[in-house]
Amino acid sequence: MKRSTDPRHQARILALQELFSKYFNIKNIPVEEISVKELVEINEMGEYNEDLYEKILTGVTENTEEIDKVISQYAPQWPITQIKSVDLQILRIAIFEGFIGKITPPKVAIDEAIEVAKDFGGEISSKFVNGVLGAIYEQTKKEEGNE
Numbered sequence: 403m404k405r406s407t408d409p410r411h412q413a414r415i416l417a418l419q420e421l422f423s424k425y426f427n428i429k430n431i432p433v434e435e436i437s438v439k440e441l442v443e444i445n446e447m448g449e450y451n452e453d454l455y456e457k458i459l460t461g462v463t464e465n466t467e468e469i470d471k472v473i474s475q476y477a478p479q480w481p482i483t484q485i486k487s488v489d490l491q492i493l494r495i496a497i498f499e500g501f502i503g504k505i506t507p508p509k510v511a512i513d514e515a516i517e518v519a520k521d522f523g524g525e526i527s528s529k530f531v532n533g534v535l536g537a538i539y540e541q542t543k544k545e546e547g548n549e
Contacts, residue, residue, distance in 0.1 A: 410506075412450035414495060414514055417458040418522065421491040424463075457505055461498040462491075469497045476537045477530075488523045492531055501538060508539050 462469065470482050473493055482490065492515050500511025512535045519528040 407448060409449050409451040410454050411514065411517075412448075413452070413455040414458065414499075414518055415521075416450055416455050417462070417495055418488070418491050418518060420459060421462055421494065422488060454505070457503065458495055458499060461503045461505075462494045465498055465502055466494065468502065469494045472497055472501070472538065473534065476541075477534045486523065486527065489519065489527050489530055492519050492523065492527070493534055496531070496535055497538065500535075501542060508542065512536065512539060 473485070473490070474482060477485070485493070495518075496511045496515035499506045499514075500508035506514075512532070515535055516528050516532050519531040523531075
């Protein structure tokens with residue numbers, strides 16, 4: 403399987419892994435935290451975009467409630483608690499990055515989220531992520547009058 407070595411793509415993967423571990427441990431059981439340096443080694447990564455990584459972690463953490471409202475609006479048949487954790491974190495990253503924080507063009511954030519979902523969640527995950535983010539994108543275009 404071909405893996406992108408783009409530093410921005412690598413930053414998204416690291417952010418996903420960090421957020422997944424943070425939100426996966428909902429019972430607050432003491433676990434040993436893995437540093438970003440260790441994640442880079444485990445993933446056998448070269449370089450990653452540290453600025454994007456930090457912006458995603460901070461942005462998703464500070465805006466989780468707002469992001470989850472968006473997810474609930476565009477995936478009403480899937481309560482937040484029933485969405486696979488990896489899919490939820492991918493959605494949170496893409497929504498923050500492309501729509502709330504606007505640090506990446508929405509189409510790029512969507513494409514990246516789909517690729518990451520294929521790698522970490524599989525075909526069904528990528529279709530789910532694509533459907534939710536596509537609906538958000540279409541509504542955003544309508545609201546901005548760019549249709």
